[in-house]
Amino acid sequence: MLGTLITASAATLAAGPAAGLLGYRQLKRTAFAKRLRITAPNGIDESGFVHIGGIDQWISIRGEDRRNPVILEILGGPGASNLAFLPRTRGWEQHFTIVRWDMRGAGFTYAKTGPEGQGEMSLDQLYRDALEVTAYVRARLNVERVLLVANSFGTITGLRLARNHPDLYAAYVGTDQNILAGGRETSAYDNLLARLQAAGKKQAKAAAEVAEMGPERAAWSVHQWSQFNKLALTTDALSFDTMKTVVIRSLWFSPLHTLRGLRSYLKAMTFSEQIAPQAASVDEWAEGTHFQIPVFVFQGAGDVLTPPEPARRFVADITAPVKDFALIEDASHFAAFRHPDRFLQLMLTRVRPVLTGTWAAGNVPEQPLYAAP
Template sequence: MRNKNNRLICTSEYVRINGIDQFLYHLGTSFDNPVMLFLHGGPGSAESLFTGLFQDRWEEIYTVVHWDQRGAGKTLTKNPDKLPTIDLMLQDLFEVIQYLKKKYKKKKIVIFGHSWGSVLGSVFIRKHPEDVEYYIGAGQVIGMVENEQVGYNKVKEMIKNADDKKSLKKLESIGEYPGSKTVFDKEFLRKCNVVRKLQGKYKLGMEIGIDIWIAVLKSPIFKFSDIIAFMKIFKANSKVYSFLEDFNLRRESKEYKVPVYYILGERDWQAPHVIAEDYFKDIKAPNKDIFIIPDAGHFLMMDQPDLVFDALSKISKEEKNVQCFL
């Protein structure tokens, strides 16, 4: 595997986790740095191939470990019949963290959850706060129905303000959206696809441009089997999507036992930042802070890598200062 930046830590491996071999990708510049476990989105959308677009400077302050979750990326390729449920994934995550604690001789691990990863991370830190130094949610999901309702209303507002009759006709053609509950069946996914494309047109959500695909092809860990795995994610993660349909953090206690930080894109209406901001105001945690990244969408790390790094630097310094007083 190429190590273009001559990093001290640059390793890809399969580790036996919860009965199957799962893929981990480690990048860093010092064994003294905190270890950050990156929980990717989806479910099923491994982001280990995108590191070249945003992560180089992160490695100055963290050892960053990407995990292709069960049902995603290289772990799915290796285990096509070992598909995830939420309980399996929580146990997987627990075992990954135990492995990293032992490997790097750390008492706790930093969790960075992006999109679906913010769901998995938010559930996990309630169950195992003793293993987590602090939690960072990016593109933080609070509740699926609320997410879709607010995102739909925003793009409809933008379309009407632009007097874009063609786009309005497309949006209205899907009928009621999302309904009283999100159900990830073919009909919902068809409607969701229409909404996402219009959100992309109005720069309100995730935008996958040619630069992202070029970065994927240039990744030192890329294989063509990764593309095949990506095409299988909905079928492979059907049981996790069933869990996600009814997910709502507002129904849980707002008290957290670990520090909580949110980094949100100002123009992210796929996981609308306004919902996460509203929820964040009421949470109680040993330490907390929120960062709104201007001109950034759902893939905020790629849209504004320098500003996201600045937020991570502030979080890292804040946590180091706290540790000095303990």
């Protein structure tokens, strides 16, 4: 959903003085590559293609100690690989072994064969792929269950996995948590329309366009989904700053991506936008509010794309052995990557103790933990 916006922003960045810009980029990439080296005797740093769902898909596994809990990330976008954020989240790898998977239509998986080699692009297929990736990770790292961490569009699949497969996952952590409620949740749309209308003549054309779209996402075309997200993030100062200083800079200075690789990364996001309308009918309450594993949601306090209040209400309504909700202040969408230190602190103080403490031992508290509003 963010491919159009990121492509436009990256093009603006690349329009600067070529020699100086590329030289500085190379210096930063070299420094980041050095920072990413894992030399600990019990560490792991491996990546490559694994045959998943009938096609080769890229999987990265990194961590300083194989004895740490294992995280399987479910990326957002759709089609937005999280590998570009490796330098920003380097500190996470001291405490967790992190599996980052470029699912079909994303990152290196898309780059290998292009659009013709991605196979079926659907939420159902991504769900099946995720189960295969989970099986691969459990066998490769010799763990019984992994910790699911999903962001943005990936939270749709993440919640389904957590709800349906308590035997495979130790807990669920959602950030930039999507709550669609079968089309009933319209606060992001309502707030965007209000911002555009308040801007007067400056945003009159955009306001008319959004008003014509209406709040019913099931009726939106792929282009309208993309346009909505572009407007939501560019008309909010904190969100737009995050796009420029976190997302675009992470891509531009990524030690894993050449210039050709960046072009492929952006093409993948545009290609994967076709999945977005499939989410319009998802109703998190109807799919089930009972979870047999701990559930955590850590949301950007200023998120205008996936607002925190619907996520808070959903967490309040679910039953789970342990549940918790927390806001990350001074954060919009991409909260975990804007403030990776704060997100890590939440993981260490709220999630990891649950994995290694009473829940892991099978002694589930009678009353679930919940951070009240």
